[in-house]
Amino acid sequence: MIAYLAALAGGLALLAWSADRFVEGAAGLARAMGVSSLIIGLTIVAFGTSAPEMLVSAVAAWQGNSGIAIGNAIGSNIANMALVLGVTALIAPLSVHSSTLNREFPLMLAVMVAVMALLWNGTLGRVDGVILLAGMSGLVLWTIHLARTSAADDPLAAEYSEEIPKAMPKGRAWLLLVSGLLLLLLSSKVLVWGAVGVAHTFGVSDLVIGLTVIAVGTSLPELAASIMAARKGEHDIAVGNVVGSNLFNILAVLGIAGAIGPGPVERLVLVRDFPLMLGLSVVLYLMARGFNRGGEGTIQRWAGLVLVTTFLAYQLGLFYAMVTAV
DSSP: OHHHHHHHHHHHHHHHHHHHHHHHHHHHHHHHTTOOHHHIIIIIIHHHHHHHHHHHHHHHHHTTOHHHHHHHHHHHHHIIIIIIHHHHHHHSOEEOOOHHHHHHHHHHHHHHHHHHHHTTTSEEOHHHHHHHHHHHHHHHHHHHHHHHHSOTTOHHHHHHHHHSOOOOOHHHHHHHHHHHHHHHHHHHHHHHHHHHHHHHHHTOOHHHHIIIIIHHHHTHHHHHHHHHHHHTTOHHHHHHHHHHHHHHIIIIIHHHHHHHSOEEOOHHIIIIIHHHHHHHHHHHHHHHTTOSTTSTTEEOHHHHHHHHHHHHHHHHHHHHHHHHHO
16 A cells, blocks of 8 residues: 555656656747747647546556546646636736637637537547547647737737747757656656555545546646746636647547547436536636636636635535445
């Protein structure tokens, strides 16, 4: 049991650290190739912060633990919106000014609804996985188009220009990229091994482990990135990291799980977890559009407190259901 817990904790810590190396290397390499800051931020950084979820999903699906992969994707999105943005807003109210984000929010909600409809039959099949991965490819192309057609004075572009690492020697960038990817794979295997061991020891389902411990752990890169951005006054990046990561999670993470290890989708995911994820998306979109009373396009501290409280209540509900089911 101690070995499983150590693997869980060590895997999460190594996962967060290696994700940072991977993102730094990928962003530095893209800079060296002349890619714009906004494209790097909307694609490479979003992909990098979702890399832990993707690799955990791939390893779990490969080993036949599809519940962990599904729970990780949905749970990470819930954690991103309720925990990450909630904690960040408590530290500094988040003002959203970017027109780019105002176009990404509705897309995120539409994608979530479409994926829920796709999985409503209770199965994440291989065809479903291919459809989701194709959607991911389309999303990347649309995001690149969005970045190229965004206004030159979009606040998000200016913030990414300041935040994205400057061009570095390609050799160093490749070293960070490859070593980060290898460490991500290693830490994912360690994490899944520990999570499965803990689940079996306590008689907990793979889904619950994915929705709780793993979801929170793989959201740590987003939490760190959003808090750092908010402290620097880069509010659009703090929100944009979450929106981009959520899109990658729902399409790429679930797509990888379906393509590698098709499996059933528990009914509770569709009637409990998906509706919460959709509800949080709607609330955040309304706040980002300025339909809250605290100020135009602002996620106020009181809203951050509500988001964090919602997340804690959700996690306690999962824990209670887990205890009563044992």
